Amino acid sequence: MQEKIFFNILTIFISRFQLFLTDSVLVDIEVYLFKHCLFSYFFIGSPLNAPENTLASFDQAKKEGVDLIEFDVGFTKDFVPVLMHDDDLDRTTNMNGPLNKFNFVELEKCNCAAKFSSMGNQDFTSNFEPICTLENLIEWSIKNNVKMLFDVKDTEIKLVKLIALLFERYNLYNKAIVCSFFPTVVYRVKKENPNILTGITWRRWFITYDDIEFTVPRSSSKLIFFISMILDVIWIWCVKLWIPEFLGVDMVLTERREISPFYLKNMTARGFKVCAWTVNERNEMAWMSRELKIPFLTDAPYIASHVLKNVNAEKN
Template sequence: MQEKIFFNILTIFISRFQLFLTDSVLVVIESFKCPENTLASFEQAKKEGVDLIEFDVGFTKDFVPVLMHDDDLDRTTNMNGPLNKFNFVELEKCNCAAKFSSLGNQDFTSNFEPICTLENLIEWSIKNNVKMLFDVKDTEIKLVKLIALLFERYNLYNKAIVCSFFPTVVYRIKKENPNILTGITWRRWFITYDDIEFTVPRSSSKLIFFISMILDVIWIWCVKLWIPEFLGVDMVLTERREISPFYLKNMTARGFKVCAWTVNERNEMAWMSRELKIPFLTDAPYIASHVLKNVNAEKN
């Protein structure tokens, strides 16, 4: 009897996940043509034919969830300082287009793109029938509870998935509401280096750097061997250079969907969609839509 109940529950989860990924091979982080994590970028991505958008979620000082990739405002806006040191009302003059230069060198600096709240984006996504991938950067427990509340309020169970580099976030989300689809995001040397090119160490201390490298090696093996099962995730978001047929076969055999990030090169897109048949995150939906159109034409 217990086995039958477990099988029925498992079937429900698989069905929901398949529904979530229906026709969602083309997923997008941003469009190169607009400032990141703004409604303008997602509007542009929608025009370019995306199925799903990925965005970064952070917290203001007064616990308003907003879209922001970095911990601070310096790189992308006209303001400086940590995001969580400002109340939301103080960010009304924050321009997310202040330092943006689009593909083709179109000047965006004269435009004003306000910080987008998470709830505004959810409403936009539902209205435009675009699925969502929450990339949670903040480990604050209040954010986890708020995301769970928004899933319940807007019935996002077949419309969104919550992912994070931080296993504590994924674990808490699943514990808060087991019906929420979750994913663990990983890349090589995440603990040691701040950037994906492995050129900016997170610490200038040689001792901390050495310890971080050891922890990174341990973490990579944990992800590959048992962490996804322990966290109960539905998807493993994997940095594109880690993708291989063997890796995909291993994860699939264990019951996990694999999504690659960030894929902007045409041939790599074709390989992943034609040969591996996995979804991928991209900053270049205009290229990806053309590649996928060709792949679909080959099937017919």
């Protein structure tokens, strides 16, 4: 992971320099939808009420009043884009192993509901939920008039080109935004088609730790751990000062603990929409909606809907 991120950043610098030499004209794009809209909250489906990254989850989220759904995109062995949060199938399905080691036809028996247990206020009764393809989800979103946030975890150039193709085929320019932790992904997407809205996602200690609680180091080597921490400090500084401009992104998706009035003021002054993730606590939702007036990603849309009703009632 450490080497992957370093290579990503180095590649961007080289590509950006080449682009500057060959083409200094930037395309003006209309970003009204995400820069000036009044979206209240975004969703990762409704994963507490239905299996994550499935159509059942998005159906449930739609019932709970979604503005936009966020989903994770990965590749199968035969390069079919599907929805899956992890690199492997172990945590959420009845199968084991890396997603990219299976052809799509082999995933027909993959049950995304195999390990699901409802923790929300709705009962999920289905015993089988198939793996969802990206194209199926796009068609569902258009049919249900729901905006989309592509969370891209695969750095394959093929995926970037496919996303650009799907944006053109389905005319998604005012319906979706592409985001990633990996700067090369959003940079390549914007370079492939400047009209696609992009966002950089970040959190503290992403290079060093595999989890947001900072308990699982990505490497057992003390030397690599130390180098990773240095890279993390540099990366955070870069994100806060100049990386969003450098990548040409339209949105900065920020881990909830990094959100503050000062941070928001800084990003807003530079022309970026800020979205917080992942906000599941009622008081925090109210603070971000009432005081900061920013959108947020949540796993609990049914809680968010109640919070926002109260916030809107206060305005009236």
